[in-house]
Amino acid sequence: MSKKKSFTDEQKQIARLAKALGHPVRVAIVQMLLTQECCYLGDMSEVIPVAKSTLSQHLSELKDAGIIQGTITPPMIKYCINKEKWALVKSLFGNLFETNAVFCESCEV
Amino acid sequence: MSKKKSFTDEQKQIARLAKALGHPVRVAIVQMLLTQECCYLGDMSEVIPVAKSTLSQHLSELKDAGIIQGTITPPMIKYCINKEKWALVKSLFGNLFETNAVFCESCEV
DNA sequence: TTCGTAGTTCGTAAATCAACGAACAATTCA
DNA sequence: TGAATTGTTCGTTGATTTACGAACTACGAA
16 A cells, blocks of 8 residues: 545536636637627637537537536537536635745745 | 647646646645655555556656656655645636636526 | 427647656866 | 656547538428
8 A cells, every 4th residue: 555645526616617717719618608698609700710510529528627618508508617617626726825824035046 | 820829828837737737646746745745756666556667657747747846865766746836826727717717597507 | 200400529730738757968177 | 977767749540520501301391
C-alpha cells in the first residue's frame, strides 16, 4: 500500500468542471446561456464560428458535465444553464478562490 | 466574410486557465501551493499518486498557463502561485459567476 | 405522404494529452 | 573527483479531443 492518497471528490469535481470550461467555444456557450435564459443551437451557430456538428459536440460535453441541460421543444431543443450545477460550480471555485493564499515573496516573477 | 465573430480575449483567457485546471493532479498542485503545504516536486510526489516525470509535466502546464512559477533554490526548485495571475483567474471567473444569470423556469431538470 | 427545419451521430483525420521509466542535467556534499 | 539528490527531458504508447461534412432522425407543415 502506498501512502499516497488518491484525489478528493472536490479535486475531481473541480477538474471535471474546469475541463468542461476549457475551450473557448464552451465558454462562449455558457456566457450566452447565462445572459439570455436559453437558446437554440441555431442561434449559437450564428455567433460561434464552428460547424453545427462541432457545436453540438461541445453542447454534449457541457451536458455531460451537467453544466447545461436541454429541453425538447419541437422542432428545436432549448438549452439552458443548470441552476443547481451552476451553484455548485460557483461554490467549488469560490472555495478555491477564498483559500487564504500564501504567496512566496522570495520567488521572482 | 462571415458575420460570425471570433472569440473574445476574455473567452480565450478563461478557456486557457480552465483547461490548465482541468485535471485532478493540477487542481491538487494548485491547492497545495495556495497554502504552501508543499512547494517542491519531491514533496508533492509523496502525496500525489503519479510518477515524478508526470508531475513535472503537469507543473509545466501550470507554468505555461502562468498560474505557477518556479524559483531555483539549489538543489531544489520552489514552486508557488503567481500572485498576479491568480488575481486574474479570480477576476475572470468572478466576472462569469457574477453574471446576473437568467435561469429558464420552463426547462425541466 | 412529402418537404423542410433542427439537431445529432457517423466517419475520418490530425492534434493534443497523459502516463511511465530511462536517461540526462545541475548542484551539493563527501 | 565521485556519489547522491532534485528535477527535467526523451521516447513511447494509448486515449482523448477537435474539427469537418455527410448522413441520419424526428418532427411539424403543406
